[in-house]
Amino acid sequence: MLFRGWGESVDGRWPDVAVVADHVGVDHVVVTRHALVRQVLADPVTWRPDNALDAVTPVPVAALRVLAGHRFRLPPTLANNSSASHPGIRALVAEALHPDRVAAQQPWLTALVRRRVDRLAAALDAGEPVDLYAGLAADLPLLVLARLVELPDAPVDAVKDFARAALELFWAPLDADRQLTLATQVGRFHTVLREFAATGGGLAAALRAAGHSPDVVVGALFFLLVAGQETTSQFLTLLLHRLTAEPAVRAGLRGGTVAAADVVEEGLRLEPPIVTWRRVAAVDATLGGTAVAAGTSVVLWLARAGRDPEVVAAPARFDPGQRGSRRHLAFGAGAHRCVGAQLARMEAAVVVAEAAPLLDGVTVVRPPWCPDNLTFRMPDAFVIRRG
Ligand code: HEM
Numbered sequence: 001m002l003f004r005g006w007g008e009s010v011d012g013r014w015p016d017v018a019v020v021a022d023h024v025g026v027d028h029v030v031v032t033r034h035a036l037v038r039q040v041l042a043d044p045v046t047w048r049p050d051n052a053l054d055a056v057t058p059v060p061v062a063a064l065r066v067l068a069g070h071r072f073r074l075p076p077t078l079a080n081n082s083s084a085s086h087p088g089i090r091a092l093v094a095e096a097l098h099p100d101r102v103a104a105q106q107p108w109l110t111a112l113v114r115r116r117v118d119r120l121a122a123a124l125d126a127g128e129p130v131d132l133y134a135g136l137a138a139d140l141p142l143l144v145l146a147r148l149v150e151l152p153d154a155p156v157d158a159v160k161d162f163a164r165a166a167l168e169l170f171w172a173p174l175d176a177d178r179q180l181t182l183a184t185q186v187g188r189f190h191t192v193l194r195e196f197a198a199t200g201g202g203l204a205a206a207l208r209a210a211g212h213s214p215d216v217v218v219g220a221l222f223f224l225l226v227a228g229q230e231t232t233s234q235f236l237t238l239l240l241h242r243l244t245a246e247p248a249v250r251a252g253l254r255g256g257t258v259a260a261a262d263v264v265e266e267g268l269r270l271e272p273p274i275v276t277w278r279r280v281a282a283v284d285a286t287l288g289g290t291a292v293a294a295g296t297s298v299v300l301w302l303a304r305a306g307r308d309p310e311v312v313a314a315p316a317r318f319d320p321g322q323r324g325s326r327r328h329l330a331f332g333a334g335a336h337r338c339v340g341a342q343l344a345r346m347e348a349a350v351v352v353a354e355a356a357p358l359l360d361g362v363t364v365v366r367p368p369w370c371p372d373n374l375t376f377r378m379p380d381a382f383v384i385r386r387g
Contacts (some may be wrong), residue, residue: 141232141233
């Protein structure tokens, strides 16, 4: 299961807490129940976030050398930071993503999505297949992020390639050759980030002004560039794909009886782009009756927690607004809860409202394919055509 958790059925026979060692001989403790996942997330002292960005497949020496050649380091900054510096760094990021600043982007994003939807609709009308990943979901979150936070002046494709390479390098099962290729790609972009961290404005300048070291500024930007756009691109793709199979939901959107915001919450619950997130036991502890030794990697199965019958009335049904729909843990919880949740929700609501009509009367030519990965779904092309 470790790498394809989203493929497991809700009824699969999984205990509340299970010990699995199905990758490079490492024992991971997998937590499935909503209450237990929440309990872990709410207690970052017993269950520390330090391993959040650790490579699932240990990086071999040759690839480490490549990374070191680019002075690549990931010090504790945001998701992997249990030190005293976390609240300050988080506060600076939260300021850049303040709800008022997010809301101010909505009209611009709506206009952009509308233009794209018009173009995609014209292509569909002309009988052409369209790729909703490439044509809509892939770059929108990055474009919005760039308006909120000054980013390095790099082409969109370069940032996307880097982000996907990073997600593969740190969360996928890999062989040594692939690790070397990915380390080269990630390392190269890291050099760009390091230059920007030293001279850039916006968040980079704010972090520098707060006295953070160059490594911390680079580390925070690295995480934000990945977490702040790739996750949402993936979510938009998965949600649009899911909506092709939910005609009643689309009819509700059309008729005004279903709110886009509620569709987004059900999407996050049933199609989260981040299916698991990790913590590490700081001390010998017990979880749901299972002993967990200090140092154990704890894999929180967020996707499954969203389908826990104890929190949601109809776990497998896409039913916007149903009781418990918003209680998913797609954004984590507690001190490290996603700072970009409001932004992601706004972006997804705009895309649902504007793009759902495109899905009426279409056939899925190619559903998005998701590679093996512990945490990220990473869907690729999603192609539809009329008829
Ligand atoms: C659908 C899209 C997204 C999903 C599902 C998602 C999910 C998550 C999850 C599961 C965590 C870990 C939470 C924890 O440890 O409790 C997280 C952390 C974080 N996310 Fe997101 N995220 C999304 C979009 C974004 C966006 C758009 C941004 C910023 C532009 C962002 C920035 C962050 C940051 C900075 C953290 C670290 C917070 C901290 O440690 O204090 N995320 N996110």
